[in-house]
Every structure is written in C-alpha cells, then in structure tokens.
Amino acid sequence: MSQEIELKFLVHPDVTDALRAALNALPGDHTTPRKLLNIYYETPDMLLRRHDMGLRIRGVDGCYEMTMKTAGRTVGGLHQRPEYNVALTEPRLALSRFPQEMWPEGLDAQTLEPQLSPLFHTDFEREKWVVAYGKSRIEIALDMGEIRGGESREPLSELELELLDGRVEDILALAREHLLRDGLRQGGLSKAARGYNLARGNAPGECKALSVLELAPKATLEQGLSGALAQALAHWQYHEELLARGVPGAQKQVAHAVALARHILALFGVVVPRKASARLREQLSQFSDALDAETDTDALAWRVVCGSAKLTLIDWLVTCGWQPFLSEAARSKMQGSFKRFADTHLSRVAAELKAAFRQPLAGRDIDQLPRLERALHCAYVLAGFYPHDARQPWIEGWQALARAIDGNLVYQIEPLRKQALSVAPFWRHSGQ
C-alpha cells in the first residue's frame, strides 16, 4: 500500500502552452507524453463507489497495472488516499492479488469480481516532470485527453502534483510560486469521481447551505479550528465546481464559505494571534472583494485571486500555520476543551445579537446583515455539541430573520426579529 498525496488543478485550454513553458523552466527530469488508457470497473449497484473506492486497469505501452484507490481525505484540492497497485500481464481483473487487508468489511475479491464490468474510461496523454523542490521530490503530470462514460464524453485537462517524498508544504509552495496563474483552478474531484458523474448523466450538483460543524465530544480547541476551516474549504471547493459550471446561487455559497473562513479566524483570534493569519486574511479579503466586484462569475473560479487564496488556506490548514505563533499559554489553551470554548462564545454571540437587534430595525435593515451572518457562521462552528432538535429553533429563528433582511421582506422583518429574540439559549450558559 502506498499513500498518494496529490494536488490537482484543472487547466483551461488557453494556458496550456504557457504552463508547459513554466514546467520546462523548472530544473528537473522531463518525460515526453505517453498514452495512458484506463478502464474503471463497477458493480451494477455501485458497490465500490458506496465504499468510496475506485478500481481501474491502466494500460501504458503494452504493460498493465490494476489499481484500487481506497477512501481518503480531500482538503480543498489536496487529495490523500491509500492506493494498491498490482502489475498484470494482461488487461484482466485479478482481485485476489490485492492484499487481504485492503478489503473493508462486507467486500471480498471472490464475490465482487464476477459482478464487475467497465463503467467509464479515462484516456489521456501524460507528460511528466520530476523536480526537487524545498526538501521534497515532486512529480508533476500534465494530463490531456478525455473521460468517456456511456454515451457521454468530456475533455480532461489536468495538472497533478504528487509528492514522491518530502513535505506537503513543498507541493503547495511550488504550485503557488511557479505554476499558479489565471486559467488554473483546483480540482476537488478525482478522475474517477468525474467518471462516475459522467456515467450518471453529468448533471451538476445542487447548491447546499452551510451546516453545523459536528465534532467528537472531547474535541480540542485546535481540532475545532481545523475542523471548522476544513468545512469552510469543502463548502468553497464544492460550490466553486458549480460556479465554474454556471450554476445559479453557487457564487453566493462561495462567498459564504470565504466569509465563514474569515469569521472562524476572528472567532479563534482570542487564542491565535492576528499576525499568524495576516497573510491568509489579506488573501481572503482580496478574493472576497473580487467576488463582490466580478460580473463574469463563471470565469472567477479560474482567476489567480481565487486559487491563491484557497492555496494559502489549504497551506495554513495542513501545516497548522498558527502553531509557530502560539505562546506557551495559547498552546495549552489549544489543547483544552472546544466544548467549553463553544459555550462561552455562544453566549457572546447571543449577547451581540441581542444588543444589535434589541430595537426594531429602522430603515437600513440591510446594514445589520453582515453582523447577523457573522453570528450565524459562529453558531454553525460552535453549536455541534448539542442535539439537532435542541439547537435548531434558535438557529432557524436567526436564519429566517437573515433571509427576510436579505430579501427585503419588510413586513416579515419585525415579527421575525421578535421571534428570534424570544428563543431560549440551547447551550450551557451562566444564566441558566
């Protein structure tokens, strides 16, 4: 078993040549393009997909390899997955050759193999560079070709940076310093995931609302910070794919994700010094301004201002960029209970809301929206320790008011304001 750590970008056709020139300028070994033919297999009831596994046979220059990628983790466009590779003499499945430990409960080679048939193909030319960067060796692949599933096909044009050995931060730095440009955007989906979508008819996903962060009861403050930022990033990445496909409402959700990330940094600012996140906050705010100003929103996902802010956030998250800035006292707070922090801060959020919405809103209701959205974002991060039914009336009350203000539903604002204020706190607080 090996662990694949890979950063993926989608490449706009307009920038392929410039990108290739940038890659050729890096010191390292270059391999001319080779044709890779890949067949992905699945059962009629999508058993592998349901286990978050992907099975393929790859043919290159008359040699064959069978690969299973198993469930992993994706942070933004950074994928980390265990994978199992077996060399084959012919393009025929031989699942029994995978190690026994690979199979999750309920799946085994003997019963699975007869149920499998090809579902989609990825055929592409791969041009490769291997570079030494920082303390790492990184393989960069430029893949140009297509994905075919059923009657459908779509072009494939990707840049992948894979860590051969070394540190994740070197991949991120290499991408940021030498490759990132207008026309590259991070890819949140593996080729297999795109193939499955294509085989299912390729309808774009639907926009989703931000949800409450759920963490283990014993989570530390640091786990709270990481979990919250990972959630913001996942929301951003998911809706960026939709934005690039022109799905209405996606831009608003990307804006929510970026605002959430900024609000998380402010919320944890009582422990993490501001200078630790100065660069990240600056980039998030530049992207947020670009989101507000841009009319061609589909193109925005391809702009460097987007990629750069997201890469900085991924970097900060995966390298725990706050740690070098923590005092001893802050370090020990970070290992303290997130639940206690959540209770204290829910009380603060509620007090702010009470102060801001104590009086009927006169005229410029919209001015209160950013404050209300910030409070809601904090509640999404902090409320997950309480059962859904306990927290929802409070959250939904303020959500309804936010919607009314946003939609300028003037006759609904006053009753909703009163309603939101009237809901009792659901968290443990000093007044209870």
Ligand SMILES: O=P(O)(O)OP(=O)(O)OP(=O)(O)O
């Ligand atoms: O060559 P790999 O293993 O990186 O696989 P791929 O065909 O590029 O697909 P993925 O999107 O899973 O990296």
